[in-house]
Amino acid sequence: MAELGSFALLLALALSVYSFLAGLAALIYQKPAAQPAGRAHTPPEDIGFAALLRRGSERLAETSRRAGVASFGAVLLASIILVICAFQDDFSIAYIFHHSNRDLPGPYKFAVLWSGQEGSLLFWSLLLTGYAFVLRLRYKTDPRLFAYASVVLAGVQIFFLSLLNFAAHPFAIMQGNIPADGNGLNPLLQYPEMVIHPPMLYLGYVGFTVPFAFALGALIMKYPGEKWIHITRRWTMVTWGLLTCGIFLGAHWAYSVLGWGGYWGWDPVENASLMPWLTGTAFLHSVMMQEKRGMLKVWNMWLVFATFWLAILGTFLTRSGIISSVHAFAQSSIGDWFAWFLVITFGVFLFFFIKNRKSLESEHKLESLASRESSFLFNNLLFVLLCFTVLWGTWFPKISELVQGNKVTVGAPFYNRVAIPVALLLLVLTAIGPLLAWRKTSLESLKRNFLWPTVGAIIVAILLMATPESWGSIFGLKPWRDISYFYSLMAISLSVLVILTVASEFYRGGKVISNHTGQGMFASMVQLTHRNTRRYGGYIVHFGAVVVIIGLAGAAFNQDQEKEMGYGDKMSIGPYTLLCRSYTEDESPNYFSQWAMIDVFKHGKPIGSMTPVRRFYKASQQTSTIPDIRSTLNEDLYLVFEGVNQDNGHPIIKAHLNPLVMWIWMGVWIMLIGTGLALIPNAQVAVRVPATTRLERAQPAPVATGD
Amino acid sequence: MTWLFVAALLTVATLFYVFYIPGRLFLGPEKTRVGYLRERKDAVYENLRDLNFEYQAGKVPDSDYQQMKSSLQDEAAAILAEIARLEPRNGS
Incomplete structure (x- = not known):
């Protein structure tokens, strides 16, 4: 099996190299495109090998496309073989030996594919060729543009498949005797969400290669117009x-498994995923300016590139061992490969940008600061500022080591000092942006649109401050006591402002449709959303984002307590009283476990019992905690089995009280629903524009040709 | 040695798929300036549609609406004029 897997990987590399070289030759020697009217064209001299390539360029391009399609099949085969080997406990393969064991449950054996360095690179290649497979099948949308994008993707494929074949081979064979059992999967990864978290993250990381491939393709061919943006819009949103x-x-996963009571620690690996998300979010906004007004073409091109580049940089961070992280892969030589790939991609992009930058000239200029364009622009600047802060904080330990000789670590306070004010400003823009008109907005319009949402937000802020503290959670908020309280109050009030402006958008739009059709308000709002799914889906994403922010604002009120608890011992935290009923040990084929049964009382009334667990995994000889979390809309009660007092055997229990955490997970669901809605095609609406009546006095359009 | 047989079979099947291309290829239409202008026209029409809707929703005051509508109509007219100028030549 391992031999066939190795062969499949080699075949995939050969196909990718052919797809790249044949595609490149076909594009270089393609038949000249029809020239724009009024421009003379001198045909190239049609002799020799170049002429042969020119005559057969279309067929060559087709073979390139097909080789790219076939490369997906080869990588898929290699991935299937690796998973089969994991299920067959084939410990002759070093990767399976290091990341699996006989008693590992089935779903985790499947997750072995992405739980180690070599496997995850194979999985990355599978997703990359999978995306490229879909792109190459949909080439009829715009064959030339897709051919360019396909060549760019083939170039990226070559890099990852070369890594797999020559530097991190997933089918490498164990030296010496074949072991009877494997080392097992990292205990932290033996959690249901870990089966789906990496694929989701990788789908996101790898997916940004597609918009980048289209952007670079459009830049190289000086693609006229914004159609490439339309084509990539869905890719980018997905x-x-x-x-x-x-x-x-x-x-x-971090919240449910790591047992420290938090969900975000500004760890370099977390930051690595956040950076492309920030630039990708900025791109999703600024791209609208290019579509609507033909503006920010250069900016968008760089944003797409930065997003792709940061995704690769993130992978470099996790693979090279250059920066310490709780969940980085071990240090290895493949860091050099990534470093070179980053340099080469930057060089290629910069070369074509300098060469063809004239094709990216804006068609309009910013007319007013009070316009939707400027709100998008500021939004972009803030996202990029935040991204730069995260980038700087992530690399600072390494930079300080190089400059001063000692590693200075950067913790949460550094990031929070910038991230919180920037997030608050972003909230302001999220509230303002949708209410501003394109081009410019008058004072009258501003007053008309902002008055009631602002009044609503101020009322909520006053209510939060005026309510008694005994209500718990975020009530009785006194912003003058601590800066974190002030930030929380601002975050919640601005979130309310956003919710009210989103609601007013739905209400006003629904009212127009209701007046025209006589339908009820809800049906009108549904129709409104269907008429412009991207816009109203986007508003729902905004709504989800502010629900997340409200959840994050709750962190200012977190509490925790730790206590050794024998039978009948009590501990109090917030309105809760915890009583230790029992504690014991257990054994399963995969691990030993210790757990405590804690009865929980709220304001003196029993509300149930909780069982925090601590496991010791036999194969890997590692310990892991499984916190028990009781979630409500108001707060989470989070219990961790920290350890055992060796003298008396009593468990040490740590209790966290984390307000509003559930809002974060609810907000994410809303964001995903909004994204899904934005992907639905718009309902067709007839348009009638009397612009043709002005034809006689019109001048030729001042628009770029792109060439 | 089964794997060698499977590998050989895979190679032959792949080569056949990649290089055996019967029939005519789909090349798609060439992108011209007129095609590009049509895309711009659609974008301006969409902007007009959004503006009309926002006006009806009461978000845009009358004076702003008239000014922005006029500006967008001028832009659409300019694009239509250039399409009209280029189309007879492109169509011939």
């Missing part, structure tokens, strides 16, 4: 949705 899902699944 990818963004998957990355969002991956990031928050990771946060939920």
